[in-house]
Amino acid sequence: MGVSNTTYNSVLMINADLEEVKKFRQRIMAIETGTPTPVARIEKRAAYSEEDDFLNKTPYKPISEIRDLIEKTVCVTIGVVKDFSPGKSWWYKSCNICPLAMREVGDGYKCSRCNAESQNFTPRYSLNLKVADEESYASFIVYETVGSEYLQISAEDLRTKHILRGGNRIEFPEELSKFKNKTFLFKVSVKLENINSFQPVSITVMKLCHDEAIISSFKQKYSIDQDAFFPANSDVITLPADYSDINKVFSG
The missing domain is CATH 2.40.50.140 (Nucleic acid-binding proteins)
Structure with a gap:
């Protein structure tokens, strides 16, 4: 099918079996389905072990x-x-939206970071x-x-x-x-x-x-x-009961 004017002439191909078209379709399908693109795969391989x-x-x-x-x-x-x-x-008890701990407020829970309120927790x-x-x-x-x-x-x-x-x-x-x-x-x-x-x-x-x-x-x-190292079954170490009593910053 052709489209032209007095100066230019263009050819419009419908459902043409071209390699460029196939690659374009594959890229679109990858985005829609969440399939990693070649760039993403290269980055993953580049990460150290x-x-x-x-x-x-x-x-x-x-x-x-x-x-x-x-x-x-x-x-x-x-x-x-x-x-x-x-x-x-x-x-x-974690917030359902972010990993921070929730505190009890009334009959439910509230997150101190994102202020989300809920009747349950994760x-x-x-x-x-x-x-x-x-x-x-x-x-x-x-x-x-x-x-x-x-x-x-x-x-x-x-x-x-x-x-x-x-x-x-x-x-x-x-x-x-x-x-x-x-x-x-x-x-x-x-x-x-x-x-x-x-x-x-x-x-x-x-x-x-x-x-x-x-x-x-x-x-x-x-x-x-x-x-x-201390033997795995050794009781040589006696650790204070409160030795880990520090402020927590939950970052699950």
Whole structure:
């Protein structure tokens, strides 16, 4: 089909089987269905691996140095999870819109960040881990993203499962024992909270690594002697009941 005037002549093709047309249709379909574009796939491949992140990209600090930090820092460390902090719940009532904790207002709940009001809430992980290495110990906080990835179950589903078994808020579900007496590499965000508290900084776990090969390479790189760690079943460490009593900034 042709379209022309006294100066120009154009050819209009309908449903033509052209390569350019096929590629254009594929791009449109990718946008509508959420399929990653070639650019997105390239960016994903360019991201460094978990091994590279823990061994090369992020600086290492032992727990003793982390506890003394006064500036906001992201680093990696290694330690054994001895237990959970006593008197701390394993989950909190989260806003349904953002990950901040909700407070009770009347018969419902209100978020202090986005001011959302609701009659219900979303349970999210807030796991206070007692983590120790060969020299020191500290409280590490694991929130929803990291917790659900490692446990392979969300806090909401685990809470429901726990209740159906007859558990209460004080008791910890048996599934959480998957953390105890295990050696991990932790990528953490450290922020000064209260200079007068037993632990002045809050230590939030951004990423957790339990890959034995990566852990072994990490120990070798930093000359860490696993035998110098407190044994997994040791009771040598007695941690204060309130040693993790710091202000929480929920960031599940």
